[in-house]
Every structure is written in structure tokens, then in C-alpha cells.
Amino acid sequence: MEQHFDSVGEEQLAWADIKESQRVKQVLYAEAIGLETLSFGNKKEEMLKLNYKGVYGYLPKSRIDNYEFKGLHHFLGKEFEFVVEQVDLEGHWFLANRIEALEVSAKRFWKSAKVGQVLVGFIRGMDVSRLYLLVEGVPAIMGREDVSYSYIDDMRSEFEIGDTINVKITNLEAPTEENGDGVLEVSAKVLQRDPWGQIAHYKEGSSYSGIITKVHPLHGVFLELVPGLRVRTNFPPNANPTVLQKGKKITIKVLEINHRERRLKAITIIPQKSINAGRRGGRVVQ
Template sequence: MQDTHDYEMQKATAWADIRNAARTGEVLYAQAIGLEYIPVAGKKEECLKLNYNGIYGFLPITFIDNYEFKGLQNFIGKVFDFCVTTVDLDGQIFAANRIKALEQLAKRFWRRAKSGEKYTAFVRGVDRFHVYLLVDGVPTRMHRDEYSYTFYEDLREEVFIGESLEVELLEVNKPLSSVESDSEEEIETDDKTREGSISVSRKVLETDPMAYIHEYQEKATYLGTITKVHLDHGLFIRLEPRGIQVRTGFPPGTDQSLLQEGQTVNFKIQEINMQQRRVKGIVITPKQAFQKNRQTRSMNHVR
């Protein structure tokens, strides 16, 4: 009986929150627990089913974001901010609008945002070279160079829509509406300046592997792991144990099919250039060299 009482109290509190949010426009947060088709404006629309402390709501795809999503499967299990637009006490359900919530969060963000601050960003899109993010309702695009010290040829294999990334603000250009100006002179601006813009980085929150380059020496050989095999650009290798990224060509006379991602190799450093943050070297494959010598000896024996 006590559990039932606690559950009813929780629901009553949740309904109070929802009714208050519908009246005041307060931003609430709830987990998306499913995907359903709900009648919206006379037609069925794909909606996320939200669970706010035991009360169900629906968030139509057209009110999730101004960004065009191809589907909502990746959003199940994620937590969304939203404003309440409709409360149906008889049906025990509410309607949500995330776009309104993002607008409120963005206004709050511009009032206090400063470069160097850390935020949790929502992944709204990704392509080969960029991650498209929302930082407290403010959209931005992060290039893969700012994603990690580790090189990723295609970010779509690493980042997925609906995920959250910890980032740091590199630059904040506040919109004109949020900046006080004593000048009455009209200033020519583009849309980006009027709306404001930010740049962010995930990489700056990582430890720079080059900070450990003093642990490596030129002309010495170290264990490396192949992270990428590219026919045009060669081998991308992570030096153990610090994760320093290097790129080199294929070893001469080596069967390239034997070099696979995840394979360990010996990497001989030829040059360390700190100014250019570059390490030059070659891959040494003793096993393949041994096999080649054995094949040569075998052929000579047959002759």
C-alpha cells in the first residue's frame, strides 16, 4: 500500500509540474521511452513518447528541432527539454514542444555565455567532416579537427544523432539584441552576426598526446597500432602507450593485404618536429621480412 501511495503522490506532483509549466512556459526534462504515431492537426505524425515522472506525453517530430531529421529511432532513451503546450487530464497525457524550450534556453545562454566554459552539447546531425550541435539551444557546427586529437576519417562512424558531447566554448559572438550599445548609428550586419554564433571544441578537454613526446626518441623503435589503412594516404598509426598519432607510407615490398586496422606493428621514428607537431617514421615488419627471406632461400634451394 505504501508503494501505491508513493506512486500516486509522484504522479500528483508530476501533474502539478506539468500544469504549472503549461501556464508559465517553464522548461521541463523527460526521457523519450518510445516512438508512436499520434493524431496531430488532423493527421498522424511521428512522435516521441515522453515519460515525465510517470506521466506520458508526446513530442511531434515537427516540434523537436528546426533541423530536419530523417527518423527518430536514435532518440529513444535520450532526455529532452520541452515546454508543455497542451494538458489532457482526462486522457492522462500532455503535448510537448521542444523548439519553444530551445528558444528559452538560448536566451538564457546568451546572457551568461563566456569562452572557456564547458557545456553538454546535443548531437543533432553528423556528416563526414562535421558534428552539428545544440549548446543550450544555440546551434553550432564543429569540424572533426576539434573533435579529437585522434584522427577520424569519417565522423559518422564515431558520433551518432541524439548523443551528448562535452565541449568547451572557444568563441562567443553574442547577437546584437543581447549586446548593449550606446551608439545609435545603424550597423550593417549579416544574419550570422544578428543571430549570434559560437565555436566549440571537444578536443581541448582531452589530454594532448604530444605532451608525452619527450618519452620517445628519434632513431628508436616503438610499438604502434594501425588505426586506419588508406590506399592513397598510407597507414595511420597510434604509438603506444600515449596514443600519439602518426602517418606513414606502406613499407616497401610489403603485402598491403597483411596490414589491417587494429594490428600492432613496429614503428621506427626518424624525426620529431615539435613546431609542426609531426612525427616522421617507417613501419618495420620483422615477421614479413622473415617470411620474404625464407621464400627467397626456398627459391634458391630449388634452383
């Protein structure tokens, strides 16, 4: 019986938050637990079903973001900010609006944001080399060079829409009449440990193993000795093509360590059997 009253109390507190959000546009947060298609106005629309402390609500696709999404399934299990647009006390549900919540968050952000702050970025989109983020409601584009010390060939293979990533503000300019959007630049890489600090464990003239991260027909073979510590090497003559594939482990010999330019020069060492596998009857197999 005591547990029953505790549960009722939590629900009453949740409803108090929801009503307050509708009244003063207070930003709340809830997890998307389902995806339903319901009638909204004169049309049917996909909606994320939210669970706010045991009270269920709906976030229509048209109220999620001004950014165009192809589908909503990748949002399931993710947390969203919202303000309450409508409350149905008899049906025990509420209608959420995230776009409005983002506007509220953005106004708050520009009043208090400072360079050096660490915040959470929401990934709203991506392409091969960039992540499109929302940081406290403010859009930001983060290029590959600011995501990680490790080389990421395609952002779409590493991240999903709706993921979050910790970022640090590196540049900030508040909106003006000339630039109504302002400027926000962020980096996730600056929060990570610099892998060049491990270069002391490597010596010129010595051999080490690494994992291939990319093979380029013109520029050679790219690999990592440890995450983020990258080196580009040559294409070994007559090597078996199956050896030089992304994800494969190969051996390199370090020829030079350039501390000033933070760069390694190395050559690939392929076992004789892997070279011979590329030949047949004394001829190189094409």
C-alpha cells in the first residue's frame, strides 16, 4: 500500500511539471519509448511516444526539428528536450513540441555560453566527413578533424542520428543583425588524450604492428599503431592484395620520427609468403 502511494505521488509531481511547462514553456526531458502513427489535426502523422516520469506523451515528427529526417526509428531509446503544447487530463496524455524547446534553450545558451565550456551535442545529421549537431538548441557543424584523433573514413559508419557526443566550445560569436545565427564552433577531439604522447614508445629503425584504416590507390596505406597515432606507408611491390585491406594487421618499419611536424615515415614489411601468393609461375598475378 505504501508503494502505491509513492507511485501516485511521483505521477502527481510529473503532472505538475507538465502543466508548468505548458504555462511558462519550461524545458523538460523524456525518453522516446515508441513510435506510433496518430491523427493530428486533419492528417495522420508519425509521433514519438515519450515517457516523462510515468506519464506518456506524443512528439509529432513535425515538432521534432526543422531539420528533415527520413525516419524516426533511430530516435527510439534517445532522450529529447521538449515543452508541453497541449494537455489532455481526461486521456492522461500530453502533446510535446521540441522545436519550441530548442528555441528556448538557444536563447538561454547565448546568454551564458563561454569558450571552453563542455556541453553535449545532439547529432541531427551527418555526411561522410561532418557531423551536424545541436548544442543547447544551437546548430554547429563539426568536421572530421575535430571529431577524433583517429581517422574516421565515413561518419555514417561510426555514428547514428540521435546519438550524443561531448564537445568543447572553441569559438563563439553571439547573433547580430548582420548574422542572425551567430557562430558556434566545437570540438570533441580536444577532450581526448593526444596520442602523440605515446610516440616515446617507438624508435627509428624498429618494426611495429598496426591496423590498416584506409587503402588509397594513389596515396598508399594508412594505419594506426594505437588509436589516433597514424602513419602512411607505401604499397609493397607484388604483395598479396588480400593482405592490404582495411582492418587487417600489418607490420611497418619506422624510418623517421619528425617531432616538429608530428609525423612518422615508415615502410610496410610483408612476409615473403604473402608476396609469393601474388605470383604464379614466376609471373605477377594481375
